[in-house]
Amino acid sequence: MLSVLLSFLVIGILTAAAGAGTLGLVLCFCGTNLERYGKMSLTDLSMAGVAAAAVYAECWSIFGGVGSAAFFSFGMLAMVAGLRYRRYIASCFQSSAGRNSANGLPAAGFAKKRGIFKFAVYVCIFLLCAMAASGGYPHFDTDLYHAQSIRWIEEYGAVKGLANLHNRLGYNSAAFALTALLSGSFALPQSLHTVSGYLSALVLGKCLWGLVGFAETVQDGFDVKRRQTLILTVFIRLAGIWYTCNVLKEIGSPSSDSFMVLITVFIVLRSMEELGNQREALSLNEHCCMALSLLSLLCVFNVTIKLSCAGLLLIALCPAVILLRVKAWRKIAALIAVGGIIVLPFLVRNVILSGYLVYPFPGLDLFQAVWKVPYGAALADAREITAWGKGVREVALAEAPLSVWFLPWFRSQGKFDQIMFLAAAVPALPAVVMLAWKLIRAIRNKRDVGQQLFIELVLLTAFLFWFTNSPLMRYGCIFCYLLAFLHTGMLYVYIVSVVHSVRLKKVLCRFAALLTALLVGYKLGGALRQQAAFLDDFHPIWQKDYGTYETDSYLLDGVMIYYPTNGNQAGYAAFPSSPTVRAGQIRLLGDDISDGFAAVE
Secondary structure, eight states: OHHHHHHHHHHHHHHHHHHHHHHHHHHHHTTOOHHHHOOOOHHHHHHHHHHHHHHHHHHHHTTSOOSHHHHHHHHHHHHHHHHHTHHHHHHHHHHHHHSOTTTOOOOSSOSTTHHHHHHHHHHHHHHHHHHHHHSSOOOHHIIIIIHHHHHHHHHTSSOTTHHHHOGGGGOOOHHHHHHHHTSOTTTSSSOOOOHHHHHHHHHHHHHHHHHHHHHHHHHTTOOHHHHHHHHHHHHHHHHHHHHHHHTGGGTTSOOHHHHHHHHHHHHHHHHHHHHTTOSSTTSOOHHHHHHHHHHHHHHHHHHHHOGGGGGGGGGGHHHHHHHHHTTOHHHHHHHHHHHHHHHHHHHHHHHHHHSSSSTTOTTSOOOOOTTOOOHHHHHHHHHHHHHHHTTOOOGGGTTOOHHHHHHHHHHTSOHHHHHHHHHHHTTHHHHHHHHHHHHHHHHHHTOOOOHHHHHHHHHHHHHHHHHHHOOOHHHHHHHHHHHHHHHHHHHHHHHHHHOOOHHHHHHHHHHHHHHHHHHHHHHHHHHHHHHHHTGGGOOSSSOOOOOOOOEEEEEETTEEEEEESSSSOOTTTSOSBOSSOOBTTEEESSSSGGGOEEEOO
């Protein structure tokens, strides 16, 4: 646990400094500066720094292993950025302690002790997440291919045709490069995998602390007309808390699923916070437009972690329309260029690892590399992913119609996930009809589209994109949760707004506050009980290492490759490994594994 806490501290310092430097550069390209943009929270800076660190690691991996040189170079760049923006970072730290980051309003009840109270809350959250990340249950896929992917990046970077050795090593994700950069494997007795735990603490802290704003709205009469979008952020926070507490037992695994989900919660929450003070979605002030533009770039980064969140890119619609209206060509060009910088190393790594621009989608067959995975193998891999997501175990049913797979898939989900799916999907049709009606009115009367419907449109798009491709609930659950909680919040706001009795309005507000407190207490209590159950497997110093498995070996062109004797998991230590014996099916491109692999024709 101690190593995890120290890792959290290092990650927090480096990412906050790198985030300030990255945002400063992006805003400079856009014709403004970070100081003029206004104060951000340290969570905002750190999240930007996480994205910058991942892109940096991906770029480095194209040319070699992400080891000590990569880490110390990144540390130097982060420190330079930190010194350049030291006053800004200090002001962000001070302002975040003195105001509520959810709405910027002064605190009610404990204004003088807000900073101490917030610090104590975050310390407790980071201790809880450090304990969870130091032990718990490892994700099955971690010892299947996450650990091997990270070790390949640590030692060799991107290796040509690596997907031929193990098809899942072609599942490129920025999360693995980020974990390799911050693992400390070059100096520590083990490779740490703490970034997922750090993101969990960051998002859980933001969701919990923001609920203070809900208590303030209860005290001042719950003015739904003025604060309805900010009120809805409470329900988004509840969805984030629910998910984070559910996966706390496995945040020690560097799974790309949790990376994507946690960043998705942050993006949706910050988008609603920015839109909360705007009357319409397409009539934003300069600050809000720039904030949504930066969040759009974070969406692009999130897609490089997991493609299933591509529907969130619709958030870029608002700032794009506004910037086109005012003909802000410099900002448009700068934002497009930065988006290209984010996605380019991801695509390059895809081509190096598998020969395809996006693997395993053989439809995008643009290159004729020697190391390219055979088309048939890539197509079978893509169909297997689709079939697995739909809950069918026969690859032949991957393209089966909805009527064949939906009911068995739905029955296989947990009761709560079934309820969340229905709460997300059933109101979707009325929401689309209402949005179409709003758009027609906007065109006829030159009016704008409400921000609530815009956020719902974004979430519906993300939900449909996930559901129509590979609807695996493990990561797609967040789209169900966010939509379901948002629909609940919209219904609640509507009920309160139509009530005319002040007394009844107060009763509804306090009842909602009580339910919120009970829900949060229930989830946090469950998380604490869960961690208490792991005390006999407590790791006070070092993080629980990757699993070890019994393996055998075979020779591939004179190089020893390991494979598991039982099952298909090999962990981190048995390196390099493949799930089965691949001799005779693949060959080395050179004399060493760093030269890459190719399929035998």
